[in-house]
Every structure is written in structure tokens, then in C-alpha cells.
Amino acid sequence: MIESDKKIREQICIEVINHPNSVYNVLSPEEKENLQQNMSCSFFKKGEYIYKEGEKPIGLISLKEGKVKIFKEGVGGREQIVRMAKPIGFIGYRALFAEENNIASAVAIEDSVTCTVSYDMILKLIKTNSELSLSIIRSFATELGFSNNRTVTLTQKHIRGRLAESLLFLRDTYGFEEDGVTIKVYLSREDIANLSNMTTSNAIRTLSTFAGEGVIAIDGRKIKILDKVKLDRISKLG
CATH class of the missing domain: 1.10.10.10 (Winged helix-like DNA-binding domain superfamily/Winged helix DNA-binding domain)
Incomplete structure (x- = not known):
């Protein structure tokens, strides 16, 4: 990786960690520095898969820029969109924490940038920082409430x-x-x-x-x- 590209990626990771809506805001300066060193960013063109159904999760993914649809393939190959993601939210976290393969796929609907933290790194931070644990739980609980409401909407x-x-x-x-x-x-x-x-x-x-x-x-x-x-x-x- 050339030096300029490395600096760009590092800056992207720093912006994700310090974003006002980021769950990582509760981390100490030392924890943020450690997290940044263990975070990787990726760039996706419109229409590219970020992850696919059946794959093993690569880590906790934050959407830095762009828009993403998360969908399951149903009968006859028809898609059912279950979520739409925006910055700075998580995607692919359910399978990660359940230690299962992805049950849905994620595709960029416009050019997007993601930042990923390994499962081991996230577990380490959760075990040592209760505020981060609570912040992540709140984020997941909010998403679960939305999913429950959507289920009622789509069926009734x-x-x-x-x-x-x-x-x-x-x-x-x-x-x-x-x-x-x-x-x-x-x-x-x-x-x-x-x-x-x-x-x-x-x-x-x-x-x-x-x-x-x-x-x-x-x-x-x-x-x-x-x-x-x-x-x-x-x-x-x-």
C-alpha cells in the first residue's frame, strides 16, 4: 500500500471512531488509538457486494460513507430487503455476535466506504469497557425494535x-x-x-x-x- 493511500485509510478510520454518532466515542484515547490500529477500511462501487449470505462475518462493519441495502434471497430468487443502512451504522453484526454465517447479503446502492474491526478486537474492548458494551446493546436494541415494527408492516x-x-x-x-x-x-x-x-x-x-x-x-x-x-x-x- 502506498503511503498516501495508507494515510487516507487511517484518516477514514479516525473519522469513524470520533464521529458524533459512533458507539466508539465512549472509548478512552488509548483504546481509540488501539482500535484505529486494528481497523481496516474498504471501498465499494455501486452494485458491489459488501458481504454475501452464507459467508462467515469478517468483523464488525461500520458504514462510513454511502448507502447499503441488506437483503435475503427468497423463493424464485426474489429479494426481500430487510434493512437499509446509512452512516455511521453497523451492518452484518447479528451473525458476527451469534458466531454464525451471514443470513443476508449487503450491497452498496451507491459508492460506499466501510470500516471493519475484527471480532477478537471488539470482544476485547467489550470485556474491558462497560460503556462500550451498553452503547452497542442500545444500538442493537433500537434496530431490533425497528425490525419488529417492519415485520408487522409487511405482513398486515x-x-x-x-x-x-x-x-x-x-x-x-x-x-x-x-x-x-x-x-x-x-x-x-x-x-x-x-x-x-x-x-x-x-x-x-x-x-x-x-x-x-x-x-x-x-x-x-x-x-x-x-x-x-x-x-x-x-x-x-x-
Whole structure:
């Protein structure tokens, strides 16, 4: 590795550790230095796999930059998106701490950067720093609560409610562009369908219906939320 590339990677790791939303903020300066020395970063192009279903986890992965979808392959090869990750969150942690192989795959939906800490290093820090343990547990518990709510949404709501909830979820996860209405993530119609547990044709048809009702506006993969109150009402009514 050339010196300039090494410095870039080191700086990325430092930024992850010191990020305001990082669980690593509770570490002492000495622990942070040790962690940084044992952290590696990787770069992924849009569409590249970060990890695959069935593989053994390589460590605790933090998303530094970009957006990632985590999905399982179902019947007939159809994907079911179970999570959407944003910086500075963890991905692939369930299998890691369960000491199992990955039960889902992660793919970058835009150019992304990850930082990985080995399982042995994380275990060492958890055993010696109770604040880090609690911080990680809180992070996992929050994600579990979200997953439980999504399970109810995807199994009990009708198509309109599921799609509305997915659009609100994307808004809450990634926010808006500077115009204040365009969701700051551009998914294919297939990905929107896989996130909402519906066929692609139903997703396309329902998006068009929402647009016709003035709830959203569509420009290619860009989706603008024009009527937040109505979209929220559709989601709640299910």
C-alpha cells in the first residue's frame, strides 16, 4: 500500500471512531488509538457486494460513507430487503455476535466506504469497557425494535400502506435533498418493491396512483413527497 493511500485509510478510520454518532466515542484515547490500529477500511462501487449470505462475518462493519441495502434471497430468487443502512451504522453484526454465517447479503446502492474491526478486537474492548458494551446493546436494541415494527408492516398492511410506509422510512433514514421534498436515495422500482414486500408491477402501479393523487411526484428514480400528511395517513390506515 502506498503511503498516501495508507494515510487516507487511517484518516477514514479516525473519522469513524470520533464521529458524533459512533458507539466508539465512549472509548478512552488509548483504546481509540488501539482500535484505529486494528481497523481496516474498504471501498465499494455501486452494485458491489459488501458481504454475501452464507459467508462467515469478517468483523464488525461500520458504514462510513454511502448507502447499503441488506437483503435475503427468497423463493424464485426474489429479494426481500430487510434493512437499509446509512452512516455511521453497523451492518452484518447479528451473525458476527451469534458466531454464525451471514443470513443476508449487503450491497452498496451507491459508492460506499466501510470500516471493519475484527471480532477478537471488539470482544476485547467489550470485556474491558462497560460503556462500550451498553452503547452497542442500545444500538442493537433500537434496530431490533425497528425490525419488529417492519415485520408487522409487511405482513398486515395492504399494498398502499406498505408502499407509503416504505417511502416514509426512506425519508426518515436518508432525509431530503436541499429542495426539502426529494428523498435523498434513488432506488430502482424493483428495490422499492423488495423493500415493500410486493411485486415490481404493483410498486410501479401504486407509485403512479400516489403521483396521480398528488401525494408524490416522480422523476426517474427521484421521488418527491408533496403531501407528507396524506402519505402518513395512508401508511397508518394500512
